[in-house]
Amino acid sequence: MKLAVIYDSKTGNTRQAAEWIAEGMNGTGNAEARAFSIHDADEDFVRECAGVVIGSPSYAAQLTPDLHAWMLASAKKLAFAGKLAGAFATEQFTHGGAESVIQSILTMEMVNGMLCYSGGGAFGMPVIHLGPVGVNGNVEKHNGMERYRDNFIVFGQRFAKKAAEISGNG
DSSP states (O other): OEEEEEEOOSSSHHHHHHHHHHHHHHTTSSOEEEEEETTSOOHHHHHTOSEEEEEEEOBTTBOOHHHHHHHHHHTTTTTOTTSEEEEEEEESSTTSSHHHHHHHHHHHHHHTTOEEOOOBTTTOSSOBSSSOEEEOTTTOTTOOGGGGHHHHHHHHHHHHHHHHHHHTOO
16 A cells, blocks of 8 residues: 655755655554655656645644645646545744644645544554644754654554555455
8 A cells, every 4th residue: 555745845954854754654553654744746746645644844833835835737738536545734933833734734735635643642652633643853952843743653554554454455
């Protein structure tokens, strides 16, 4: 079962988060997951995917304009309708708007007919209600993406298991 993690990244932090999610997906043993920038997504691969997770850095508490434009232009040609969907975000500051970013992505995914996934509190710790968030150490020196690595990996594992269940590949 193919899964894609697609992201926009400005400083490399969102790319790192996407790679961790794909690592978690691949670790389940039933997924072939790949992470792509919006600038180099393998369109044939994405069309074949059972699920797509999309991520963005927080840009004024919203997804980046580039990701927004990409989603508007790509959703139909990449056959998003009917696929399992997820979202994640990174931010420069604690409480820097990542939850708003995730909600915006999830809304766009739903508008395009995707089935949004969140394990919420169903699996216990770590509780990931809407999607994983990472706070980088670019501004808050006490923070750093490595502190959030496990949350991204766990989200990838949970997403892959749900995609396999829904698509009959489990």
